[in-house]
Amino acid sequence: MFVVSFATVQAQPFVNEIAAFKRQDSISVPPKNAILFVGSSSFTKWTDVQDYFPNHKIINRGFGGSSLLDVICYANIIIFPYQPKQIIIYCGENDFAENNNLYPSQVLERFKQLFSLIRHRYEKVPIAYISMKPSPNRRNLMPKFNVANVMIKEFLKNEKRTIFIDVYHAMLKEDGTPAEDLFIEDKLHMNEKGYVVWQKLIKPVLKK
Numbered sequence: 001m002f003v004v005s006f007a008t009v010q011a012q013p014f015v016n017e018i019a020a021f022k023r024q025d026s027i028s029v030p031p032k033n034a035i036l037f038v039g040s041s042s043f044t045k046w047t048d049v050q051d052y053f054p055n056h057k058i059i060n061r062g063f064g065g066s067s068l069l070d071v072i073c074y075a076n077i078i079i080f081p082y083q084p085k086q087i088i089i090y091c092g093e094n095d096f097a098e099n100n101n102l103y104p105s106q107v108l109e110r111f112k113q114l115f116s117l118i119r120h121r122y123e124k125v126p127i128a129y130i131s132m133k134p135s136p137n138r139r140n141l142m143p144k145f146n147v148a149n150v151m152i153k154e155f156l157k158n159e160k161r162t163i164f165i166d167v168y169h170a171m172l173k174e175d176g177t178p179a180e181d182l183f184i185e186d187k188l189h190m191n192e193k194g195y196v197v198w199q200k201l202i203k204p205v206l207k208k
Contacts, residue, residue, distance in 0.1 A: 017044075017063040018074055025081065032083045034059045035206055039090035040066045042133065045189050052199045056206050059084065067095040068110035075117055086207040087118060090130040092148060096141045104148035111152050115159070128163040128205055129156060130198070133171055134178045137188035142178075163205045170197050 012018075034057035037043050043062020050058045061078040063070075068091050071078070079087070091114075095107050111129070118127060129152055132145040149168055156162040171194070173179050180187065182194035190198075 012073060014064045014066060014070060014074070018077055021061060021063075021078060030059050030082055031057050033057070033085040034082065035086045035088060036079065036082050036084035037062060037088045037090070038071060038078055039130075040064070040094055041189060042090050042093075046195060052195065053203060053206060055208075062090070065094045065097075066091060067098060068092055068107065068114055069095070072110070072114050072117060075114075079118065080121055084122075084125060086126045086128065087122070088128045088130065088202065089114070092132045092152075093135075093138065093141075093145065096144050096148075097138060100141070102144075104144050104151055107144075107148045108151040108155065112155060115155075124161065126161040126163070126207055127159075128165055128202075130165045130202070131168040133167050133190075135183060135188045136178045136180050137183075137186060139178065165201050165205060167198055167201055170201060 131149040
């Protein structure tokens, strides 16, 4: 399993964001037993995520346009130091965006690698996976997102202390196309209305 130390990070992508997490943690030690949000830019841009879940302590470690491989790479920095009581993952979109030749089964294998890495360290910590969302900007990738979501959902059914959160179908219009009013101008990232959709689906599964 390939996981880097901070020294190795210097030659990796997202070095500035990862270094910022290290600085932030050195200035203010994150609380133990918080809920850890980890993944790509849909979390990065959720800068006020704590306000959406005021009854929970949230640590947000979303970074850049990260892929599952990036989250695996930086697990020693963005997951393992925090001793969370629950881990919420949003990632997978960028794996397809970076390589349109990837099959959903390959992204599933990446997710399983990340899951195994977390489980090896945190055997009993609940893990929730938020499905890949259907953004207008990536409409061409939606079939792959949908298939990969189903595969990950089926995988998690056989794993203990896991939850699959389906935001994909909640963000579609009746005709099956993405609800564009949930997104900002880039048609990729969400606006406040989009995050409210996520809030309603995530809130009931957060560990008290």
